Amino acid sequence: MSDRAPQPVERRLPTEESRQLVALVRDIVSKEIAPRAAEEEEAGVFPREVFTLLSESGLLGLPYGSDHGGGDQPYEVYLQVLEELAAARLTVGLGVSVHSLACHALAGYGTDEQRAAHLPAMLSGGLLGAYCLSEPASGSDAASLRTKAVRDGDDWVITGTKAWITHGGVADFYTVLARTGVEGARGITAFLVPGDAEGLNAALPEKKMGMKGSPTAQLHFDGVRVGDDRRIGEEGQGFAIALSALDSGRLGIAACAIGVAQAALDEAVRYATDRRQFGRPIADFQGLRFMLADMATQIEAGRALYLEAARLRDAGESFSRQAAMAKLFCTDAAMRVTTDAVQVLGGYGYTLDFPAERLMREAKVLQIVEGTNQIQRMVIARHLAGPETR
Missing domain, CATH: 1.10.540.10 (Acyl-CoA dehydrogenase/oxidase, N-terminal domain)
Structure with missing residues (x-):
């Protein structure tokens, strides 16, 4: 080496x-x-x-x-x-x-x-949580969710299906967004549901191209009963709570994306400095040197972007636009960097013997979770130009 x-x-x-x-x-x-x-x-x-x-x-x-x-x-x-x-x-x-x-x-x-x-x-205390917003028919359009929570005395009865839930079936608790009132964003409320609640069942995990060790599953709520003491916030406040959580969550995805990209760059540099062709390391060839330089630059730019957004959050300032920018840029960068890492390794990059192919498959999901990158562009544009006209 x-x-x-x-x-x-x-x-x-x-x-x-x-x-x-x-x-x-x-x-x-x-x-x-x-x-x-x-x-x-x-x-x-x-x-x-x-x-x-x-x-x-x-x-x-x-x-x-x-x-x-x-x-x-x-x-x-x-x-x-x-x-x-x-x-x-x-x-x-x-x-x-x-x-x-x-x-x-x-x-x-x-x-x-x-x-x-x-x-x-x-x-x-050793517990592991999951977040239940998406549904089979409401992903990006989260305000149209159909899972309902109906008041029954001092309890709420939750019925419906949540989809694409990370830790679905293995979590100890779920933060669940359900409809308690009118259609749209104003009729949604948040609840804290125990993982072992009666009537809560997980489907078989999805078969994914990457992150195979992380269970992603639908959750079926068949009359799940929780007390009003597990309602979080006011009735109808759930969508605002969800958006607030997603701003912070998007920064988490951005940081994960840069981690994946950094791992891919490290692997590419290790390989390029060790692999010899035509009597010298392939890292000596300008084509590869420029690829590595571009990969490193994208990573540093992404890291600076997510850290600046985090500092705004820590200072109590608005950071929603910067969070969307960080999620968009960092995950797109991770996809480019991991793809280039496979290219640097050549045929070896396409095999399971090296981590580059796994990192590339994992990077793809980061462009989708916590709001697709198309949604991030919409969020950024709304901050710049206001809501879309109808």
């Missing part, structure tokens, strides 16, 4: 505590995640024990307050942790992002009593 192999990304972290945190993550990655990632992904193994370890290590609640078991870390730091995890195995990095998304509604809109009752277990 060439001594010019890439070094770990040098991170600009605000405190000594955050630097130690990233060092801890890299240690866990090198010992517990990376060595088994390729084999377990190919076999479709869900790494539940890894999420348990991350919870025990305080890494499942990083951006939330320590008063309920969180890590009190700024989003700027949390996203860099996600990048490290996703670079090793996207199933883990994206899984942590989804878990954080599932905690957002309760942490931001729950009552003091609700937070005290549920957040400690969600953030540091």
Whole structure:
């Protein structure tokens, strides 16, 4: 192996505590995640024990307050942790992002009593969450969801089907958006549903081209009953809660995308500096050198974009437009970088013996989840030019 192999990304972290945190993550990655990632992904193994370890290590609640078991870390730091995890195995990095998304509604809109009752277990008690917004007939048009919650005394009875749920069937709790009133965005309410609730059943996981270790499944709610104490926020506030969560979730996807892209670049550099043709490393040839330079530039630009959006969030400023930009740019960059990495490896890049093909397959889903990149362009344009005229 060439001594010019890439070094770990040098991170600009605000405190000594955050630097130690990233060092801890890299240690866990090198010992517990990376060595088994390729084999377990190919076999479709869900790494539940890894999420348990991350919870025990305080890494499942990083951006939330320590008063309920969180890590009190700024989003700027949390996203860099996600990048490290996703670079090793996207199933883990994206899984942590989804878990954080599932905690957002309760942490931001729950009552003091609700937070005290549920957040400690969600953030540091070994539980794993999922987020239930999409349905078979309402993906990008989330405001048209059909799952209903009907009031019955002090309870709500939820009936319907949710689709494309990461951790569907394995999560311990679900943040569920259901219709409680009029059609459209104003009639939606958020609920916290236990994973073992009676009447809640998961379909068989989808057969996907990538992220085979992460179960994605439909969830069927057949008269699932939850108390009003599990309603999050006011009746009809659910869609606003969902949009707020998605702004933060999109930054998580952006960070995961840069992690995948960085892993692909590292693999391409390792291969190009080690592989020899015509008596010298192929990294000496200008065509490949320029490819590697372009890949690195896209990664650095994407990282700067998601970190700037995170700093706006940490400062309490509006960041919705920047979150959409980060998600759009970073995931498109990940697709380009991973495709180029396969090209750098040539025929080897197309085989299972090297991680480039897996990274390319995984990058594709990041252009779709948390709002497709076409939706991101709509969000950005609305910030620039206002809503579309009818």
